[in-house]
Amino acid sequence: MYKFTLNLLTISLGLAVMSMAKATPTAHKLLMAQIRLGEDIHREDLVEQSLYRLELAEPDNPDVVAARFRYLLRKGDIEGAQKQLARLSLLAPDSKIYKASRTAMRLSSPEGRQALQMARLQAISGRHKEAIDSYDKLFNGAPPDIEMALEYWGAMTQIASRRNEAIRQLKILNIDNPDSGAIFGALGQAYSQNGDRANAVANLEKALALDPNSSNNDKWNSLLKVNRYWLAIQQGDAALKANNPDRAERLFQQARNVDNTDSYAVLGLGDVAMARKDYPAAERYYQQTLRMDSGNTNAVRGLANLYRQQSPEKAEAFIASLSASQRRSIDDIERSLQNDRLAQQAEALEKQGKWAQAAALQRQRLALDPGSVWITYRLSQDLWQAGQRSQADTLMRHLAQQKPNDPEQVYAYGLYLSGHDQDRAALAHINSLPRAQWS
Missing domain, CATH: 1.25.40.10 (Tetratricopeptide repeat domain)
Structure with missing residues (x-):
């Protein structure tokens, strides 16, 4: 898929650049995109072709110098890479690209490689916060290339509180590298972890379309199915x-x-x-x-x-x-069924005037649904009819204290008081509820 597209792009842009003293913004952008893609899919021939043309037109462009630096570093030419890094320090000393290049140089040392290996081991073993701390010490916020950036932000997606931050950074990385299947795959995985199924599907499909031969394809296909x-x-x-x-x-x-x-x-x-x-x-x-x-x-x-x-x-x-x-x-359903059965039994006893027995069943109902306004009301009514009026009054008073602003409680207690010839007390209790809560 890449071979035909990239070779055609190389030929057309090569002719265009050779006919100009300086690359146009469009040509520069396309050649830099080809370099990034070549780095992503490990095609050094594509990187070298584009670098050659860019260096003819823009030898002092920081992006071009940084690309040559990375190329030399991958080839193991440390001395040549150091020379390019020195040039970059003069051309763009405060730029992100210089900081990233400096990080890459540090990682090429034995100490840097050992520290990177430690960070990777921490990430693989699930110690993600420690891994992020280790990466931060290595990168200082500037991963040197796409592969390292994906490691870094990928580890951060494993920390729920920082996942959205990682997604934002991956999206920024995606803008600069729109043809990288690896970035779309990382985004798809992060969205999946966030439960954002639609975005996960869209990004994983894009990853598989862009890079059908990736070593990550089994993982991406599995995630896509899920x-x-x-x-x-x-x-x-x-x-x-x-x-x-x-x-x-x-x-x-x-x-x-x-x-x-x-x-x-x-x-x-x-x-x-x-x-x-x-x-x-x-x-x-x-x-x-x-x-x-x-x-x-x-x-x-x-x-x-x-x-x-x-x-x-x-x-x-x-x-x-x-x-x-x-x-x-489903204990709530079981309790509700028991409650319904007890309510029917209690009602049958009430019709027979067996108030004390009915009250005993109402107590069982209240145990199944503590604090229920209407079960408390029914229990109090049964107790009243059974001659236990003091206990009935106490139950309703306690209910009013527990739920002072509950409209159902206010209505039920008012009904209780009114039913026992306490109309003034009933009216006063109903008026204690703010008018806005009346229905």
């Missing part, structure tokens, strides 16, 4: 929330086509079936999800809610069949 899958899942969830089950179904099916071994695409199809009230299909999808991954708590929840719609008894039987960990994942 991010395509989860992007489709995210988009499917969003479509379902937007009440568009047809689009959601297409997206979940798309995710399933990308990876038919993961359970979340099947779960999504179950959610679509639930939204359509196609309960037999929903049950099949949720059960299939659990066969694929017994730890998928969303499928457990989906089945529990589905069976609850059919009957409380069926839901309770399903919950009883679950493992301990599965059961814990």
